[in-house]
Amino acid sequence: xxxPYKILVCIKQVPDANAKIYLEKTKxxxxxxxxxxxxxxxxxxxxxxxxxxxxxxxxxxHTISAGPDRIQKALRRSLEMGADEAYHIVTGDDDCxxxxxxxxxxxxxxxxxxxxxxxGVMSQDAxxxxxxxxxxxxxxYNYATGVTGIQTNDDVITVTRELDAQTSxxxxxxxxxxxxxxxxxxxxxxxxxxxxxxxxxxxIGMIKxxxxxxxxxHSFYTIPQKTTECEFIQGRTDQKVVELYKxxxxxxxx
Amino acid sequence: MCILIIADIKNNQINxxxxxxFTAANTIAKDIITTVYLLIPCNDVKITSNYRPDVKTIVIGxxxxxxxxxxxxxxxxSIAHDIKAHYIIGLxxxxxxxxxxxxxxxxxxxxxxxxxxxQHDEHLTFVRGSCSGKLDQYIDIDNKPVVASIAPGSFDxxxxxxxxxxxxxxxxxxxxxxxxAAEKQLCTFITKxxxxxxxxxxxxxxxxxKGIGSKDNLTLIYNFAKIFPHSAVAGSRIVCDYGWxxxxxxxxxxxxxxxxxxxxxxxxxxxxxxxxxxKGAKTIIAINKDNDxxxxxxxxxxxxxxxxxxxxxxxxxxxxx
Numbered sequence: 001x002x003x004p005y006k007i008l009v010c011i012k013q014v015p016d017a018n019a020k021i022y023l024e025k026t027k028x029x030x031x032x033x034x035x036x037x038x039x040x041x042x043x044x045x046x047x048x049x050x051x052x053x054x055x056x057x058x059x060x061x062h063t064i065s066a067g068p069d070r071i072q073k074a075l076r077r078s079l080e081m082g083a084d085e086a087y088h089i090v091t092g093d094d095d096c097x098x099x100x101x102x103x104x105x106x107x108x109x110x111x112x113x114x115x116x117x118x119x120g121v122m123s124q125d126a127x128x129x130x131x132x133x134x135x136x137x138x139x140x141y142n143y144a145t146g147v148t149g150i151q152t153n154d155d156v157i158t159v160t161r162e163l164d165a166q167t168s169x170x171x172x173x174x175x176x177x178x179x180x181x182x183x184x185x186x187x188x189x190x191x192x193x194x195x196x197x198x199x200x201x202x203x204i205g206m207i208k209x210x211x212x213x214x215x216x217x218h219s220f221y222t223i224p225q226k227t228t229e230c231e232f233i234q235g236r237t238d239q240k241v242v243e244l245y246k247x248x249x250x251x252x253x254x
Numbered sequence: 255m256c257i258l259i260i261a262d263i264k265n266n267q268i269n270x271x272x273x274x275x276f277t278a279a280n281t282i283a284k285d286i287i288t289t290v291y292l293l294i295p296c297n298d299v300k301i302t303s304n305y306r307p308d309v310k311t312i313v314i315g316x317x318x319x320x321x322x323x324x325x326x327x328x329x330x331x332s333i334a335h336d337i338k339a340h341y342i343i344g345l346x347x348x349x350x351x352x353x354x355x356x357x358x359x360x361x362x363x364x365x366x367x368x369x370x371x372x373q374h375d376e377h378l379t380f381v382r383g384s385c386s387g388k389l390d391q392y393i394d395i396d397n398k399p400v401v402a403s404i405a406p407g408s409f410d411x412x413x414x415x416x417x418x419x420x421x422x423x424x425x426x427x428x429x430x431x432x433x434x435a436a437e438k439q440l441c442t443f444i445t446k447x448x449x450x451x452x453x454x455x456x457x458x459x460x461x462x463x464k465g466i467g468s469k470d471n472l473t474l475i476y477n478f479a480k481i482f483p484h485s486a487v488a489g490s491r492i493v494c495d496y497g498w499x500x501x502x503x504x505x506x507x508x509x510x511x512x513x514x515x516x517x518x519x520x521x522x523x524x525x526x527x528x529x530x531x532x533k534g535a536k537t538i539i540a541i542n543k544d545n546d547x548x549x550x551x552x553x554x555x556x557x558x559x560x561x562x563x564x565x566x567x568x569x570x571x572x573x574x575x
Contacts (some may be wrong), residue, residue, distance in 0.1 A: 130358075165448070230551070231555050233557050
């Protein structure tokens with residue numbers, strides 16, 4: 001009997017879409033005014049877990065995140081949304097940008113403790129789309145990615161995995177398993193007042209990262225090269241309107 | 255050197271974009287003598303033609319209806335081991351990305367995903383979009399094997415040159431690898447019928463991002479589209495997740511790839527997920543109030559304006575004509 005499930009949701013804190021980014025030497029740097037949020041795909045992963053909780057299938061949702069002190073805000077938010085416990089793997093900004101290392105740390109924490117490990121399909125900033133798969137392979141668990149639907153029947157979980165806008169695959173995963181959740185039309189919930197009050201008092205567990213934060217490969221960042229020479233239309237707004245009309249006319253669409 | 259190319263599967267066929275991987279493989283190989291293998295991850299797709307006369311084809315002896323990411327990645331890792339693959343490359347699509355990273359664990363390789371450029375000068379460097387497309391990450395390749403996913407549309411499809419007269423439709427060498435029965439599972443495919451072909455047929459597509467703010471505000475975009483005959487409105491994934499547009503209007507890796515004469519991106523920042531779907535557009539015009547938005551890097555024309563002030567003025571101007 002597997003119910004109630006023990007669930008771990010992996011979350012990442014990311015700069016919001018409006019964040020201004022700078023290059024500092026060859027590394028990304030966000031200015032101090034940057035607002036950080038939970039990666040949107042991870043919110044969907046947490047929402048899937050919370051829906052299992054609503055159905056009485058779990059009362060054991062843990063969240064985990066790797067990064068510097070500021071990520072505690074994201075973990076606190078996960079408690080406010082309804083997670084039961086939150087854990088912080090304390091790493092620097094550079095280490096938590098390496099999917100292999102983050103997967104190693106999470107695998108080391110999760111060991112054989114959880115029935116279902118949920119992640120977002122990718123992070124909206126780095127877009128690596130591999131951490132879930134790496135965790136599953138390190139643990140030797142069944143897994144599925146790009147999941148937009150989860151149905152449970154004791155120790156068998158049926159997932160719907162999106163291939164494109166028209167096509168999905170459906171199959172069963174035996175637990176323990178890893179599920180990487182794709183965004184969908186379910187809307188991740190806002191924290192309720194009672195959860196916000198409860199979360200205030202909650203302790204966030206601090207986890208020491210595993211050793212060997214050896215960089216897997218040498219990498220550096222640059223401003224993207226333009227693949228087109230973008231001609232910026234200049235002038236006042238009304239002049240730009242006229243100019244854009246001319247361009248569209250030249251391209252024979254008006 | 256040895257490169258293993260993994261064919262992508264789409265609608266129970268080999269995704270034609272797989273041909274882009276042969277161009278990527280040529281960039282990796284440069285002048286180094288290289289053996290190229292094409293791996294087909296299931297045995298129930300039609301193998302239509304060979305891409306190169308010297309390519310050896312390996313078919314995994316598993317039906318797509320028994321798909322299992324774990325079993326498949328182990329089988330591929332064991333093949334990679336046998337042929338001593340230095341590079342294992344696949345397309346960055348929902349199908350392939352499901353099992354590709356796991357090969358890197360089984361095969362002890364680097365895993366580099368969503369690569370859009372490969373540079374091979376003195377050193378070999380893989381380039382991928384990061385930081386929501388605002389920066390590129392350059393990864394120097396060392397001696398360890400590499401598993402990489404290549405963003406669709408990043409390379410031209412491989413075309414054999416005229417001297418390659420040995421190209422033919424026969425498969426030079428096919429090896430079937432069987433997956434253990436224990437690792438097979440039963441999959442069903444669900445296809446949503448979609449009679450909406452408006453994005454395929456339109457001359458001009460107006461794309462809209464989260465910046466539109468609400469479903470009601472889409473009226474502005476519909477009015478903008480109405481100016482043009484043969485137009486259609488499309489959106490980024492998030493716009494469809496919010497229910498502002500149906501998923502049949504979604505453009506990007508998980509949605510449609512479009513190729514209209516003109517694409518106008520309204521308040522779309524231009525994540526690599528979205529950009530992969532619009533590369534076929536002949537002319538790309540971006541309207542965005544953020545002059546740093548990555549969409550301008552792939553646009554032909556840029557208008558740095560708030561769509562809520564610019565589009566109404568544009569509509570007003572057209573009305574007066």
